[in-house]
Amino acid sequence: MLFKNIKLIDGNYEVQSDMYVRTKGAFIDYIGKECPEKLDGETVYDGRNKLMMPALYNVHCHVPMTILRGYGDGLPLQRWLNEKIFPFEAKLTGEDVYWTTKLGAMELLASGCASISDMYFFINDMARSLDEAGMKANICHGISSFDPDVKLHEMKGYNDTMQLLKDAKSGVYGAVNADGSDSRIKADMGLHAEYTSNEGLVRQIAEAAAEEKLIVHTHISETQSEHAECKSRQDGRTVVRYFADCGLFKSQVNAAHCVYIEDEDIEIMKAAGANVVHNPSSNLKLGSGIAPVKDYLGKGLKVALGTDGASSNNNLNMFEEIHLAAMISRGITRDANAISAADILKMASYDGAMAQGRTDCGRIAVGNRADIVLIDTDRPHLQPGFDSLSDIVFSAQGSDVVLTMTDGRVVYKDGEYSFIDKERVYAEVKQRFNRIINEL
């Protein structure tokens, strides 16, 4: 595909005008001011009034929770979980998860997201659903248990993870490399949280992740009470310190939330190359608080962005996270340039891709995978268009996305999906929602 006369955000997060960009197979193979030679079967896209930017990487999500959007809204956290979410989730089947994942994929693609890091269950159903939709994903089962004799290798979550890993390595999701590192769908090791596990389980997960060379996806210090209760349970140790003592940071850790981590935690995570995954919407909406991201960045900690699930957000729109991350960093530091627009956008694209171990993704650059988003700038809220980076971060809506491409394939264009039957998905999710409500 050849994009002509297009404005773009380049690999250095600078704006270039009147460019030509060509994709070949899954990759970007040309960017320049001159029109390149025509390839056989090439499609040409007129880039006037469009802005090309890297697709977005959502590094903390629970996409099947899309069916729960608005359910129990406004209840305090514990009542919301115990009275609404847990009973509903107990009724979900693998097919339910398949369909609600597809609904989530529609929203994600329509708002420019190429890839998610997701924690839920029925993970092989999720993998199939996302791959069919044209998305990429790092998927894990949120493993939890209080059983003192728990054996990780006998747990469904572990075995589902191993099945997904096997499929990824054997090329079910397009991998060529034997380790599955280039698979569209990859397995991560999921540890739900300190407060839903015991030390034996954490140590087994740490061992297994190191052995299988998997990224660990977990929740850390989301609320003040979680953080304080861990310290009282774990001899004064923070979640990060305790996880470190269990060997978890031998692997790369993507730690969702980190609203309340302490200075020593930052040092541990920084030394281990761990990523904070900042979820501003969810942290605000549930009343958890605001992570001091500018401080983390200043201390050299890596930060990616996530939406969390649609039941605590209530959307999967990464443009909202970009916007909120920029806004609240300025509001709480009282610094009108706390984190620059370019740095926020990089956090949502390149830094997210790196957190997923996708080293050839996340930037508009030759040799990178063609994970591309086009924004229609011919809209009143993007006029006069003086500063495209500022416009993306502060003015754009997810709905300004008119094309999403993953690995060189157009998966969403002008409201239509290449690989999703929209009406079927709506009907399936509504019917399954009503069935579960009636069962409760």
Add this chain to the structure above:
Amino acid sequence: MLFKNIKLIDGNYEVQSDMYVRTKGAFIDYIGKECPEKLDGETVYDGRNKLMMPALYNVHCHVPMTILRGYGDGLPLQRWLNEKIFPFEAKLTGEDVYWTTKLGAMELLASGCASISDMYFFINDMARSLDEAGMKANICHGISSFDPDVKLHEMKGYNDTMQLLKDAKSGVYGAVNADGSDSRIKADMGLHAEYTSNEGLVRQIAEAAAEEKLIVHTHISETQSEHAECKSRQDGRTVVRYFADCGLFKSQVNAAHCVYIEDEDIEIMKAAGANVVHNPSSNLKLGSGIAPVKDYLGKGLKVALGTDGASSNNNLNMFEEIHLAAMISRGITRDANAISAADILKMASYDGAMAQGRTDCGRIAVGNRADIVLIDTDRPHLQPGFDSLSDIVFSAQGSDVVLTMTDGRVVYKDGEYSFIDKERVYAEVKQRFNRIINEL
């Protein structure tokens, strides 16, 4: 116009399904479960997969600043003002203001806003531009002066205000009532701020507003330094206390920002029936802070919402303000239901209309003016649609608006404007932006 089989947010901010709503002239004249009799020349709108909600009232805006979107972004406040905004504004002509106002109107209507309270200059050009576009507005000139001998009646801002008031009363903008209270465009009295005026001017403005029975629109305690500096200048008095001593609260006051008002200020404003106008985006983006709105509401203070100008937001999208107001109230109070979805939506509609003195506006109710917005719920991020109020506040984007009606007239529908030439507006604003940049 007859809307059939539509879901709606009723006058009590509750959701009703499968309703009929009829507008006649400027008013809503029927709401019910039964199809009403057909009127001559009636247009029928199929309401399936649509949600009707009250149009939004944006009670603090500087709409002509739309031309400045993204200009000087990231600079600290004083440098931004002195190096970028003030020199640019000094070059603006009345025609420039007319065209950039029109661009702002496009964005406002497309995101469901029926009416703004605006403070700028060339206010009669603004009035013409907004009225032609089909919007309503309370417009004021942001009067300021440090001249110790200043005479309000000789100031351009005052005389422009009186001209606008005269036009409003004489029916230029559709008023039937002799006092102009039902005019589509109304004059407010504008006092820019404590820090851009002296006591003589504030007292003259207070007198004039009381005499002409005008709402006073002003900025109060936006930043901590503004609040502290006022106290040091005004013998320890806060902005609110000082304005009260000058007699300003004899009139209804709409006070933008109020991020740092104190307990006595709240009592003064409450007793006077003044409105806080909360501008969450602007306060975050400029690093001003976060107004404790839940606290204000708990103490019985009235609160409306505003976008502020597009150069400190950077958009005029009231759905963003609704979303942010809900999110940050929860985040800073650590209460997952700090302000309910219904109360936030009421703040953006009915409470805003009341703040503008538009007593027959702001709700979907028989006898109210037909200021109506339709949301297309057939979008992935509004599925499965379990809780429409929550969906509007937490999931909807401004772009989900597919129809905006003011006083019974369709002014925006499916991306098209009834009374605006979109291409002309884009071209005029770009050309005027470039002219000014070249002059600087």
